[in-house]
Amino acid sequence: MIGVAVIALVGGALVAAGPALAATPQPMPVATITGHVRSLDGKPLAGITVYAGRGEDPNAPGADPDRSDVVRTGSTGRYALHVAGGAGIFMRFTDSRDRFLEATKAAFTARGGSTYRVDRRLEATGEIAGTVTIADGNTSVRSIVKLYDAATGRRVRGAGVNTARPDAAGHFHLFVEAGDYKVRFAAYGPDGRTDDVHPEWYGDARTRATSPTVSVRSGGKAAGIDAVLE
Known part of the structure; x- marks a missing residue:
């Protein structure tokens, strides 16, 4: 059904009355986090899993997958993540093959629309x-x-x-x-x-x-x- 607006004269002024228009959801501003993961001696590490989001565990109950991102580093050790901007962004660097010890970055604030550089060096197991x-x-x-x-x-x-x-x-x-x-x-x-x-x-x-x-x-x-x- 098409909504009809009604124009009325009130106190000498035209006033429009009709069905309220629903507010259009605005996209959440996204922050970009990029960097390189290397060994302690400076060698690039490929295949390292990098997570960024609100909360230390992306699989925990109540975690919001729309506010986090998980990627793997490429052959040069580089990665790029895109997360909803805001406070409480936590990061974890993990090697699924256990060749290197896990590393984290304490929670920080990332502004939507901004780019942040976070490099990490991992210690070999x-x-x-x-x-x-x-x-x-x-x-x-x-x-x-x-x-x-x-x-x-x-x-x-x-x-x-x-x-x-x-x-x-x-x-x-x-x-x-x-x-x-x-x-x-x-x-x-x-x-x-x-x-x-x-x-x-x-x-x-x-x-x-x-x-x-x-x-x-x-x-x-x-x-x-x-x-x-x-």
Whole structure:
């Protein structure tokens, strides 16, 4: 139905009366964030996931996908993001292959229509690798490897660095921040959920204190961290 406007004379002035027109939604001003991601020695890093938006987790309940953007760096390490302008813009730089440690940028304000340069250098992870077998020499498919801080004894927790489940050949890989660690092995129970059967520490040790310390440097590899579960 077409709305009809009515013109009336009120107090000597013409006044239009009729259906109100709905306000047209205005597009939200967009800010551009661009930059390069490199290793500590300055090499460009391709394939790094870069996120920018309101809130640290784009998948969290209540997150607004229209106010965030996620891209991967190109062959030169360059990226470009477009997000709704405003306060509270958080950024995260992540390597899905665990070659480099995650980095973030604290929340900042980005004005719509403006361009911002944010470069990051990522520290390479170190690697702990070995093989887990059971006493009869077979590879232990259902085993688990956990990592602990050598100084504090606390379990190391974080994306991709705290737990490894050996593959069908019993091989495992842990990508970690440079530091000193204690490594603990165990097998899964018959129920497939209990992961503390036949536990032992690296070096065939029964306690953390007597287990040899595994030291890892950035970009380095500690290999031969093996165990035979009895």
